[in-house]
Amino acid sequence: MTTPDAGKPGRDRRDADEAGGRRGSPGPRDAGTTASRDGRMPLPDAAALRARVVVRRRDFTVDVALDATPGETIAVMGRSGAGKSTLLTALAGLTPLDKGEIAVDAHVLDRAPRLRTAPMHRGIVLLSQDARLFPHLTARENVAFGPRSAGVPASMARADADDWLRRVGLPDTGERRPAQLSGGEQQRVAVARALAAQPRVVLLDEPLVALDAVTASEIRSMLRDRLAGVTTIAVTHDAVDAAALADRLLIVERGRVTQDGPVPEVLAAPATEVAAKIAGVERLVGAAQRGDFVREGLRLTSTDAASLALASTEGRALAAVFRAADARLGEGATATVSHLEPTPTGVRVVMDSGVAEVPAAEAAALRPGDTVRWSVPPDRVRFVAAS
Numbered sequence: 001m002t003t004p005d006a007g008k009p010g011r012d013r014r015d016a017d018e019a020g021g022r023r024g025s026p027g028p029r030d031a032g033t034t035a036s037r038d039g040r041m042p043l044p045d046a047a048a049l050r051a052r053v054v055v056r057r058r059d060f061t062v063d064v065a066l067d068a069t070p071g072e073t074i075a076v077m078g079r080s081g082a083g084k085s086t087l088l089t090a091l092a093g094l095t096p097l098d099k100g101e102i103a104v105d106a107h108v109l110d111r112a113p114r115l116r117t118a119p120m121h122r123g124i125v126l127l128s129q130d131a132r133l134f135p136h137l138t139a140r141e142n143v144a145f146g147p148r149s150a151g152v153p154a155s156m157a158r159a160d161a162d163d164w165l166r167r168v169g170l171p172d173t174g175e176r177r178p179a180q181l182s183g184g185e186q187q188r189v190a191v192a193r194a195l196a197a198q199p200r201v202v203l204l205d206e207p208l209v210a211l212d213a214v215t216a217s218e219i220r221s222m223l224r225d226r227l228a229g230v231t232t233i234a235v236t237h238d239a240v241d242a243a244a245l246a247d248r249l250l251i252v253e254r255g256r257v258t259q260d261g262p263v264p265e266v267l268a269a270p271a272t273e274v275a276a277k278i279a280g281v282e283r284l285v286g287a288a289q290r291g292d293f294v295r296e297g298l299r300l301t302s303t304d305a306a307s308l309a310l311a312s313t314e315g316r317a318l319a320a321v322f323r324a325a326d327a328r329l330g331e332g333a334t335a336t337v338s339h340l341e342p343t344p345t346g347v348r349v350v351m352d353s354g355v356a357e358v359p360a361a362e363a364a365a366l367r368p369g370d371t372v373r374w375s376v377p378p379d380r381v382r383f384v385a386a387s
């Protein structure tokens with residue numbers, strides 16, 4: 001697994017320092033016993049997370065190695081049931097490892113089969129789609145709960161909670177109980193509560209999935225700001241989240257990592273069908289022939305230098321990657337229309353040899369079974385190695 005440079009200290013530090021005097025700490029959750037100069041609890045320094053998580057499930061084994069540099073955000077994506085939540089619950093100490101080890105910096109939390117650190121003593125918080133606030137406590141009390149349990153004096157914990165509520169955009173909600181808050185507001189309180197607990201690692205399990213698009217976008221941008229510099233593993237089904245929040249993207253399929261790399265690279269050159277679906281691009285598998293990609297009657301040319309280099313090895317297995325919206329009907333390979341799917345911007349024409357997304361007017365006369373011709377402009381096609 002590759003581990004790129006941490007890469008974002010600039011945006012991290014300034015904001016984190018402003019957020020409450022982030023400074024060094026002795027280890028997970030021991031942090032926070034030293035108050036900063038303004039009397040508030042400091043956040044601990046960003047931590048490295050190193051893990052090999054092996055958990056046996058009914059149909060397959062989740063076996064994922066993870067190596068997050070301090071302050072790095074890694075997005076984890078994959079189909080439903082691939083093992084993403086299992087990975088997060090194992091990191092959070094809620095699912096025991098069958099094999100492997102989890103360490104934050106040099107501190108080994110779990111080592112199967114014997115060593116196991118309780119969830120509240122790991123310095124790792126898990127934020128899921130359900131805010132799970134204590135219903136009988138006010139927003140302020142919810143946020144102050146972790147620090148209070150860790151022995152922080154009440155007045156300091158309350159002031160810190162108000163600070164966090166302000167930072168997540170809820171300056172005047174301290175007195176309200178969860179039932180008096182919208183879903184989006186509850187999720188903001190949950191973020192404030194998670195961060196007030198001074199985690200060294202934050203785990204996000206689709207925290208935006210239950211929210212409407214506008215609220216999700218607001219909270220996504222708030223998370224990006226507030227989690228800057230905090231080591232984060234974010235499970236999401238949304239490539240927009242991955243692109244907005246993460247440095248690296250891990251694709252998990254049936255419990256294994258099938259691709260790992262910087263987010264734009266994985267989205268631009270998906271190595272598998274699942275990764276292509278996630279990236280919202282089409283991926284056709286064929287072979288190199290005289291510098292082109294061929295697959296049955298289809299021939300695609302690319303102007304991309306890396307693609308041309310790959311296609312120069314005659315017979316090499318290649319995947320052609322393109323956006324359906326870039327494909328054109330009218331000339332090129334002959335294909336049969338399988339079905340038509342309306343999209344917000346037009347119609348997806350699914351053919352036996354590929355897909356094109358065209359304006360509704362262009363597809364108005366088309367029916368399943370029709371013969372069409374289609375192609376993708378060479379400057380819109382990229383070839384990636386296929387196995």
Ligand SMILES: Nc1ncnc2c1ncn2[C@@H]1O[C@H](COP(=O)(O)OP(=O)(O)OP(=O)(O)O)[C@@H](O)[C@H]1O
Nearest residue numbers: 057058059060078079080081082083084085086087
């Ligand atoms: N507590 C459990 N005990 C046994 N098997 C489980 C348990 N939780 C999940 N599984 C199984 O483990 C596999 C992985 O599930 P997991 O919830 O980790 O997937 P996921 O990628 O998070 O899916 P989704 O995106 O739908 O949340 C699935 O086959 C699931 O049925």
